[in-house]
Structures are given as C-alpha cells and as structure tokens.
Amino acid sequence: MIGxxxxxxxxxxxxxxxxxVEASPVDLGKRPGIFGAVLLGYNVYARLLNAKQVRIMNPINEQVKAYYESFGYQYVTEGDYLFMELN
Structure with missing residues (x-):
C-alpha cells in the first residue's frame, strides 16, 4: 500500500x-485502496485532538464526492467539504 x-x-x-489524499501510482501495478487506512489514521488523530469532526476538503468532482459519501460523509456546499461527526 502506497499513499x-x-x-x-x-x-x-x-x-x-x-x-x-493520493493513492498508489498506477505504473506500480494493482494495489489495494488506501482511503480506508487514511480515514482510520485521521479518526485516531482527531480523537487525540478532541476534535468533533473529520472534514474532507474540496472534492475534485462529483464522482470523488460520491465516493466519500459512500463512507458516510455529508457534503456542505457553502464550504465545499464533506464531514463526519465523531462520537
């Protein structure tokens, strides 16, 4: 996994x-996705900071935004970001 x-x-x-967030270069061959591991790291770090949300800033297009939404993130048009509340 490279990212x-x-x-x-x-x-x-x-x-x-x-x-x-950048994933494995295509020329290195087929590799597993990194986004789940990235989210895990950000969730742990956010909890250490006592943050209430993790935000994904400025999704590049609708397809990427939909991908993030598939993980449970909600889009905020005014700020152009997606967020998830931490419990």
Missing part, C-alpha cells in the same frame, strides 16, 4: 481537515 495524505486541525481545533 500520501496531508491535512491539519482547523484553527479552533474543532475538526481535522483532510486536504490531499
């Missing part, structure tokens, strides 16, 4: 932003 993700806590620390 990269970047994000940061929001300014008030109420949410953890996922700004960029």
């Amino acid at each position: 990269l993700s970047m994000g940061r806590p929001t300014y008030f620390g109420t949410a953890l932003r996922l700004d960029v």
Whole structure:
C-alpha cells in the first residue's frame, strides 16, 4: 500500500481537515485502496485532538464526492467539504 495524505486541525481545533489524499501510482501495478487506512489514521488523530469532526476538503468532482459519501460523509456546499461527526 502506497499513499500520501496531508491535512491539519482547523484553527479552533474543532475538526481535522483532510486536504490531499493520493493513492498508489498506477505504473506500480494493482494495489489495494488506501482511503480506508487514511480515514482510520485521521479518526485516531482527531480523537487525540478532541476534535468533533473529520472534514474532507474540496472534492475534485462529483464522482470523488460520491465516493466519500459512500463512507458516510455529508457534503456542505457553502464550504465545499464533506464531514463526519465523531462520537
């Protein structure tokens, strides 16, 4: 599994932003998806920060947005991000 993700806590620390996620390069062959592992890491980090949400910022198109929604994230048009509340 090869991937990269970047994000940061929001300014008030109420949410953890996922700004960029990149998957395995295609020329390295067929590999499993990384998004589930990335979400696990962000959820753990958000809980350590006592954040209330994980946000996925600026989905690139409708297909990507729908993919994130399939994990239970909800889209916010005004901010162009998806979020999930942490329990």
